[in-house]
Amino acid sequence: MGKVTLRNLAAHKIRLVLTAVSVILGVAFVAGTLIFTDSMNKQFDELFSRVGVNVAVDVRAEKIVDGDDDGMAAQPVPESLLATLRGVEGVKNPTGNVNGYAAVVGKDGKVIGTPQNGPPQLGVNWTGGESYDLASGRAPQGPGEVVVDQRTAEKGDLSVGDTVRVLTQGPPQRMRIVGLADAGNLMGATLTAFDTPTAQRLMLRPGYFSDIEMASSGPSQAELRDRVAKVLPDGLEAVTGEKLREEAKSDIAAMMNFFRTFLLVFALISIFVGAFIIFNTFSMLVAQRTRELALLRAVGAARAQVTRAVIGEAVAVGIVGSTLGLLVGAGLATMLQSQVGDAGDGGLTFTVTPVIWSYVVGVVVTVVSAYFPARRAAKIPPVAAMRDDVALPQRSMRIRVALGSLLTLVGAALIGVGLTADGGNAVVPVGAGAFAVFIGVAMLAPVISVPVLRVLGAPAARLLGSPGRLARQNALRNPRRTAATAAALMIGLALITTVNVLGATMRASVDDQIDSQFGADYLVSSQGAAGVAAGVERKVKAVPGVASASTVYQGDAKIAGKKAPYVSGDAAVIAKAAKLKIVSGGTAIGPAGIMVDEDSAKKNGWKVGSAVPVTFTDGKTERLTVAGVFAKSDLIGSRLVSQQAYLRHTVNPTVDAILVDAAADNPASRSALQTALSDHPDLEVLDQAALKEDVRKEVDGFVTFLTILLVMSVIIAAVGVVNTLALSVIERTREIGLLRAIGISRRQLRRMIRLESIMIALFGAVLGVTIGVAFGAALQNALADKGLGVLAVPYGTIGVYLVVAAVIGVLAALWPAWRAGRMDVLKAIATE
Structure with a gap:
């Protein structure tokens, strides 16, 4: 029967090649996704292998709000702690780091990089450590000097000696590039380095660090961590360098796993579609070869042998399709890398995983799709070889209609259950429901x-x-x-x-x-991670025709024991700008008040006058009084916290946006605002x-x-x-x-x-x-x-x-x- 299978493959080359195309495209999606994510994971591993390679212990603020990884929002580490750490036995070279947002403006007047929903724009203090090397020039030594990474310099057509604008949380800075850093592949991020005092002034506050790292002169990381922890003030913690790197890697791994799963879902959809094509093709091939298969039965071939012959053709198609699909997948992975900019410059990484899954998926899907036509072929009676008008028997539609109707209804019910579930619980029932609906409708088709x-x-x-x-x-x-x-x-x-x-x-x-x-005339917002720079509000208020301007902040806190986002600012202005419908109370929230929406109030049993415990990112808890309850608002969310409370507990306040009301809402007003903010290319002036x-x-x-x-x-x-x-x-x-x-x-x-x-x-x-x-x-x-x-x-x-x-x-x-x-x-x- 092996010879029969090979002969049939040779006799139906064109038909089976077309079937193989379905396998190739589906497998290519799977292989491309796996090769791409493996390549990106390797590049991230190489990136993290350079960062903090000799760090034994790191001192940082305790994370009060789960998931708060923003160093600008966390409690800073006092510079005076360096002297204390130097006195701890086993501590070697304690070094303070300053991390924050800094972006460079190129010669074309545009911000270099993709700040909005893209890789970060990193600002650091130059420590002369092993994380970054100087490729040319020298380290920054004063308030007007800066070092940028080579890729950023190439993008902005910049070189050593050029004067550039640097955007931070404060006013724009005019600085001279004194060196270019070889930072390796930063995966699309940009790097800007200042001397330590300048970095503290621009991105944190004088006399403070984001964290302090140190090497060990002998003790193990765990032992040194315990020694350091004993001398730390409240609110700070010591972690080993190994844990620090693992945290960074785990965050990236979680992101890449999500991306891989996301792409594989679409790959499975393609394979699912391809299965219909393979099934259809083999069904038609079996129908056209009825007499041929019946003749095999007449000359002594058993049903199992006929089934194996057809399955053998499917295996051959699956192997060829999987092989070609793997090659096409490598091309697809290259294309995906080209779409992620600098993050895809590290080349492809080939592991055994894409190879195994390509063949498993390609061969299994093909064989499963061909199984029912193969069984039908085995049921052809030998006497059919003697007839000209033989046709494969068709089953009644009744069972098909009943089963299709049942699957469609069950699928619809599962989708309904999934859509009413919370969070990740929705994925499985919705996916299973959609699959059942597609199969059900296909049966009813x-x-x-x-x-x-x-x-x-x-x-x-x-x-x-x-x-x-x-x-x-x-x-x-x-x-x-x-x-x-x-x-x-x-x-x-x-x-x-x-x-x-x-x-x-x-x-x-x-x-x-x-x-x-949205009731404001204009909204001034930033494309950068650091929000609207300090001092912009004054510039906006000074624009002729501007009647008022008010800042809006955003933050995270533990409210009633759970992590929750909130907005902050002048409550009366925000209420007017967001057209809030006040249900009870008012907007006079004072220095220690909070406003909540109806759902939050009902869920927690709050009313006007209730005291709500709020733990801010500085680790301090304050009981805020509910001053007002408002109807649901999609624009500002569920909580509005007193501006004074936000500022009391935030080390480096970040302005999320500025609400602007103009005396006359016309194009001239917007143009005047844009002109006044021309030094801030990362800001946008938006009307409705x-x-x-x-x-x-x-x-x-x-x-x-x-x-x-x-x-x-x-x-x-x-x-x-x-x-x-x-x-x-x-x-x-x-x-x-x-x-x-x-x-x-x-x-x-x-x-x-x-x-x-x-x-x-x-x-x-x-x-x-x-x-x-x-x-x-x-x-x-x-x-x-x-x-x-x-x-x-x-x-x-x-x-x-x-x-x-x-x-x-x-x-x-x-x-x-x-x-x-x-x-x-x-x-x-x-x-x-």
């Missing part, structure tokens, strides 16, 4: 296809005559095959439509929130329209990214349409010969096949967009209380997808139609 295809094919049948009528009849002839082909396209377009409905809903909801909740546009850009970028990832599944589905049509043409060789014999022209024949392809593609698209809109509406309904209050369906985009589906049908039919048109009429008629 043969029944659905009959009425839908009659409607879709009616215009062609009426307007295009015989080719149109024949195309509709061909699409309806085998509903199972048509449904299996269309199901692959359905899945891809369903997910793309869901993403687009969700994106349109997010845009519409944000527009509604801004219209109903610009704020909406900013949000739309972020949403559109996210939707586009997801859509691109899902396009792979649509490409696989298109390959499936090509494969089905090509096999269908071969299956109908004699029929096509007869059509040509009775007078149908080559042009009409090609038109018939193109129309059939378009109908199949449109059927899949109609199913897909219908399910996608339903999924999107379900998501919006479940998340209505979390900011998605307005359902929006992008009808124009959906229309474009239907047109694209029709184009896919035309393109998919080109080769099968060309092949059908070239058939020799007499040979076609003589085909058995």
Whole structure:
């Protein structure tokens, strides 16, 4: 039977190559994701191996708020502690570090790097340690000198001796570059180094460090840590250098694991779609080889042998597809690296993991998809070899309809349960529910296809005559095959439509929130991590035409024992700017007050006058009095803390935004503000329209990214349409010969096949967009209380997808139609 398998592979090369394409694309996504994340993990390991390599113990502020890794918000370490640490036995070279935000402005007037949602812009004090080496120039020695990393200098066209603007939390600084640092691959981050006094003044406060690190002159890290801990004041802790590096690595590992899982989800979607194509292809191959397989049974082949022969073909397709998919995956990983800028400059890292998973996924999916057609082949009776009109038996649709209906209902229920769950608990039921719905609809598709295809094919049948009528009849002839082909396209377009409905809903909801909740004329905000620089508020107030300007802060604290974000500032101004609806109390919160929304008040049993314990990042706890309760606000969140309380407990206050009211809201006012802030290229002046546009850009970028990832599944589905049509043409060789014999022209024949392809593609698209809109509406309904209050369906985009589906049908039919048109009429008629 091994020879039979090899002969069949050689006899059906084109058909199996098309099937292998589905495997290649799916495996490529898996392999590319694994190779990319392995490569990035190796680069991060190399980066962290250079940082703090000789640090035995590090002294830092205790983390009061879980997850607070922002050194600018944490309690600083006093410089005077250095003398104490030098007196601890075993401590060697204690060195204070200053870490914060610092960005360099290039010669083009733009901030170097991508601060918003991108790699950090690091500001440090130059310590002369082993973390960074000087590539040229010298170390900074005064308040007007700075060192930048080589990559930042290249991006900004800067060199030693140039004067640059440096942005920090304070006013912009004019400084001279005195050296370039070889910092290795900072994964897209930028590095700016000052002398220690300057770094303290600009990024922290004079006389303080972010942390103090030290080496050991003999004791183990754990022993030295215990010795150091005994001399530390309250609020500070000592950790080993090993733990410090592990914390940094674990944070990165968690991020990369999430990214890997995120990409693998889309890879699995592509493989899921490919499974439909493989199943369809092997089902058609088995149907076309009924007599051949029956003859094998007649000459003595057992059922198991026939099954193994078909499975053997699947294994061969899986191995070839997995091998090529692994190679394509390496190219995909290279492309992904090119999209992450400097972070992808370290080259690819190849491990055994992508290889193993590529073959496991490719071969297993192919074999599983081919298993049921193989079993069907084994059931062909030997007597079938003696008949010309033998056909594989078809099961009744009743079981299929019942099971499909059950799966669809169960899937919908699981999605509903998942969407009402909290946090990560939603992922498994939603994913399982979506999978069940897709399988259920795919099982119901043969029944659905009959009425839908009659409607879709009616215009062609009426307007295009015989080719149109024949195309509709061909699409309806085998509903199972048509449904299996269309199901692959359905899945891809369903997910793309869901993403687009969700994106349109997010845009519409944000527009509604801004219209109903944003009452200020302008918002001055920063693209950088450090927020709006100190002194900007004074500049804004000095602009002619500005009636008022008020700062808004953001922070994290433990409120009633749980970590919670909050905003702070002038409560009356923020309430007016956010159009808060006061339910009880008022905005006069004083130096020790807090305002909360209705949900928080109800959940915690708070009312006006209640005392709320709040633990700030400096470790101190203060009981704030509830001064007012307001209706839900998506713009400011659930808590508004007294500005005085925020400033009392924050070492380095960070202005999140400035609310501006102008005497006259017109383009001249905004232009005047932009001119006044020209020294701060990291700041934006936004009115209502610009704020909406900013949000739309972020949403559109996210939707586009997801859509691109899902396009792979649509490409696989298109390959499936090509494969089905090509096999269908071969299956109908004699029929096509007869059509040509009775007078149908080559042009009409090609038109018939193109129309059939378009109908199949449109059927899949109609199913897909219908399910996608339903999924999107379900998501919006479940998340209505979390900011998605307005359902929006992008009808124009959906229309474009239907047109694209029709184009896919035309393109998919080109080769099968060309092949059908070239058939020799007499040979076609003589085909058995």
